[in-house]
Amino acid sequence: MEKPHDWQGGSASPPLVERRKSGLEDLANRRDSTAEDLLAAMGYTQELTRSRSTLNVAFMSFMLASVPYGLSTTLYYPLVGGGTTTLIWGWCLVCALMMCVAISLGEITSAYPVAGGVYYQTYMVSPTSVRTVMAWINGWSYTLGNIIITLSVNYGTTLLLVGCVSIFKDENGEGIWYPTPWQNWLIFLGITIICNLISSLANKWLPILDTATVIFTFVGVICIIVCGLAIANEGRRNAAWVFGNFNVTSGWSPPGWAFCVGLLHAAYATSATGMVISMCEEVHKPAEQVPKALVGALGLNWLCGFIFLVPLSFVINDINAIVNDDAAQPLPVILRSAIGNEGGAFALCVPIIILGIFCGTCCTTATSRAVWAFARDGAVPGYETLGLTKVNKKLGGVPLNAMMASMVVEVLLGLISIGSSAAFNAFNGSGVIFLTLSYVWPVACSLLLTKRKRIIGGKWQLGMFGVFCNVVSIGESSHHLPLEPCANFIPGWCLFAIPLFSMPSALPVTASGMNYASVVFVFGLLASALWYAISGRKYYHGPADGDLQRSVGELPPQYSSSD
Template identity: 55%
Template sequence: MSTETPGQYRKTTTASSHAKGEHYVEGSPGPASADADVLLGVLGYQAELARSRSTWQVAFMSFVLASVPYGLSLTLYYPLIGGGPVSIIWGWLAVGMIMTCVAISLGEITSVFPAAGGVYYQTFMVSPPRYRTVAAWICGWANTMGVITITLSVNFGSAQFFVACINIFGEDGNPVWPAETYEVFLLFLAITFLCNTISSLGNRWLPILDTFAVFWTFTGLAAIIICSLALAKNGRNSAKYVFTEFQTNSGWIPGWSFFIGLLHGAYVTSATGMIIAMCEEVKQPAIQVPKAMVLTVILNVACGLLFLIPLVFVLPPIEDVVAQSSPVPYILRMAIGNQGGAFAVTIPLLVLALLCGTACTTAASRTVWSFARDGAIPGSRWWRKINRRLEVPFNAMMFSMVIQCVLGIIVFGSTAAFNAFSGVGVIFLTISYTTPIFVSLVTGRRTLKRAHYNLGPVGVACNIIAICWCLLITPIYCMPSYLPTTADTMNYASVVFIGGVTVSAIWYFVWGRHSYRGPPVGVEEANVRRDSLVEAK
């Protein structure tokens, strides 16, 4: 592990590559790993992680981070109360189109600055010198807290979803496992430990696991579609109902209620930019990661429609569905008409829950590690170490896991804990994604002149849409989703959000404003180094 202090340039170990003339040239094929490591040196870092992922493998991991059928199952409550079928189908499609714009915007910037620091590093590099360190600090903390809390929400949601699937075997609303709060919490801890174990001990096999997850997803999706539509014990709704029925059950006015329904898609697609944290384990990150982000969002949208449309065709009365602890197991039970059969088709979703938790754990550990190596987190000297035997930032992974477990204790104070975790995760991630996009746009997108992907006017339009999305979704996720609001149904995302902001602000005034200098190389120096490499080629 490098012992240089933050702000110093870390020399890369690619001297042999230089001697052979294997320099990085934008757009050139070249020896993938050598070129990527040289570029990483240009950006100021030493290559410490093995580049073991191809374009398809990084795309598969990006797909697993969203785990669309599982993610949509966790949050189907929002569009059910927000607008019914219209909100479920058209709301998902609208969010998918918006997140495609976000992915395109991030992809353009990532093709210039493909580092594990992701949006944090990118914000520093695209910002004017005067505001660089503050902007990077804000974005870095938002991104770090976002990946930790979204991973927490995935694993906590898995615990709740598992209980709901077991209770498919209940009769007349009487659950077979009326899980107490402490039981849900213990199940959450077990799932969290399992995901961390798989991510840390099985790192070299994770690309294979991600590939398996893609085929597993579509196999399970086929089983759900065929069984629910073919049996449809509760009858089938008309196409007019599926695509045009709009009914609100949230207590809000119709327009705002529809926006509440968008939280469904916002949660599932919030992982879009998390794949950037894997840039230093990808063979050609400047090319592969942007492709993976955009293509995966498009695939997720299609996969989501394949999942949601059949569910709405067999949807029971909405007032009955929203009364359940988890909508999807109830919908499947009513459609299939058999407890064992309904539970069987939830098994693919349960497996996806663990795969999604493992992928989120992996991305979160890289995010914490990359932020810590620039000294921005208390105790950074521990969290920035790489475990050479496991080839993972093990300390950063354990740090992230401990924070998740501590935050999970919130469940003992509120049954709406999942809403708080998922809400604050989406808020933080959305803000972190938007920060480099906004700064790049207001500074004339000047750094994109060196980009592999620069879509010009189309890119500008995508930037504007991404910024508007942040301005819309942030206040929505802070508002209660249902009126009238009680202590149990209150949205506590804003409370957790304020807590996270307070921690980062205190650390900034205690240490950051005097010692933090950002990534170890500025944009001007990086450009000079990049140009010298191109000329040498």
């Protein structure tokens, strides 16, 4: 049989591709009046409440990142990895790279807008022969990433709160309060419970809350930069120093590598980019609204981060004093220096602390949907006993059991911080890696294995620009597109980021300062793969069946050389 023309164009296309394109376009037209038709075609019944608009989803995506908060709790990494140059330009670079990831995910989401997110999409765009195991491993990567990032956000809020209190000094110049690990865990527990209460009991008001918090965030940022620049108790730096100073104190060399390690700051703040896909079944027109929200929110995040970081850099006086302060949180130390007193610095940090709580609330919401969707397809052990697939209608359509199960796991993992800060930090870093892998997985399968044929007919397609964004996200080949799998492959951003963020932040490395994120990451992937081989393959057969899945499952062998 003659091989059909490639996906870039040609006089002949496989008949099934044309049928699939036509079918998706028909569903897209019907989606203007109802999203339930497409959901039913993908094998699911509408259970969650569709109450979010494009702006609601964009604001939630913004809140998932909560840029001023995310950047504040990780300022240490760029400050030791090059200073303000890494801080500002590293942020701009990572946002540009993550924009390509957001566009790539947006294209796939426009074809498969479902709460399973990248897990479901991986199944749909992978070759038929391997799509079940691909979906299983990526599903666990996505689920673990959601849970660990939520844990990381809530614990980060804990440490920021403690750091803000610790800037108050006694007559001997010592901080008035350095809590024990147990006290830190109890604060973390309280913040986690608050986030879960808000997410579950105020579900129908969350879109309004997200909108109000976005406004509150910009007001808080403006207060910080106006007060800091106006008072500038210890003077202001010049523009040449702010935008051009590069001084590595982390011990890493060469300087370019130190700059790369310092990018963890920006990667952490943008790591939640794709989590909002899990909200697809609560959006009126998900195939249009969620892709727009992914891209729009990232642009808003970049703007807010730039507005926040540049003025802050002008009032940084002594970087070494900031990163070595006992408070262990650079933001309150910078503001104490700029404002000239502890009370003023603490007051300016209050909006960031509140933002951290609402960020934790949004992460809790998205994580509960991800766990619920994964359990709905039978991939989570004990899902029937725990009732993880149940939706509480009294609370406005909340997967409450899935939310509570996630909270229990987060609280138990938080106990690790009592015994070992290094072990707990490993879970923090691994959350970014798990999510990064889960984002790149469907993009890689779509581009390299099925060569974008399985997203034909999606509502949001960008042609060759979409291909460019795919390549930046995952890598490129020396061959002309369409790419041959693994042929002279050069890693792109996501595949470069995974080993990069397994590196310790500074040298020389000590047992307590080592980054064990790679250990947690590899263990998680191996455990999920072995579990599938031993048990999962016997009962897990992929997402719920539907007309769309059956159509994709019929792709002929010549459709892809890897299929």
